[in-house]
Amino acid sequence: MEEQEIMEKVQREVSPSRWRHTQGVVETATHLAERFSVDVQTCRVAAWIHDLAREWPLEKLQQYAEHVEIPSGFALIPVLLHGPIAAALSRRWFGVDNPDVENAIRYHTTGREGMSKLEMILCLADAIEPSRSYPGVERLRELAEQDLVQALAEAIDATLQYLLARHEPIFPLTVMARNDLWRQVNHRPSSR
Numbered sequence: 001m002e003e004q005e006i007m008e009k010v011q012r013e014v015s016p017s018r019w020r021h022t023q024g025v026v027e028t029a030t031h032l033a034e035r036f037s038v039d040v041q042t043c044r045v046a047a048w049i050h051d052l053a054r055e056w057p058l059e060k061l062q063q064y065a066e067h068v069e070i071p072s073g074f075a076l077i078p079v080l081l082h083g084p085i086a087a088a089l090s091r092r093w094f095g096v097d098n099p100d101v102e103n104a105i106r107y108h109t110t111g112r113e114g115m116s117k118l119e120m121i122l123c124l125a126d127a128i129e130p131s132r133s134y135p136g137v138e139r140l141r142e143l144a145e146q147d148l149v150q151a152l153a154e155a156i157d158a159t160l161q162y163l164l165a166r167h168e169p170i171f172p173l174t175v176m177a178r179n180d181l182w183r184q185v186n187h188r189p190s191s192r
Helices: 003-013 016-035 040-049 058-065 078-094 099-106 117-128 137-144 148-165 172-186
Strands: none
Touching (some): 003 016, 003 040, 003 078, 016 040, 040 099, 058 078, 099 117, 117 137, 148 172
């Protein structure tokens, strides 16, 4: 399916504010893909689709979840269901046949251990796109220009701090993703 068709279908599924967010994620993912040598078109497709089901009512998400593969634990925090559902829709509605794109969409809110560059780009783009405004986002945007892994590790730290401050549940996969990213950052060979 052509990008224009994907855009039009996604735009019909989301509110104007979610559409602006999605456009910002596409813009940011495109830039990061160019910066870190990842296929731009693949990143754009994942970015257009990532929040397709984000505004679906909980009942619709739960009904749809009964018919698609949902990774363990996602149903315990219903707001996370939109990622795996959008990943399933990427194949059903748009003919996406690329496991990396599906995983990027599936895990864009949670992260996971062993993320591909595409997965990291979508997750980070979602956190730092131009309409995002929270303490530290400018630093993350600057860091993203230099170090994809560390920028995402710090973005996940910021998310965890936000959730902790509000006594919200924390998805174990996100903690595992955070630990994996920091392990990568902290075990790089020194540049001496």
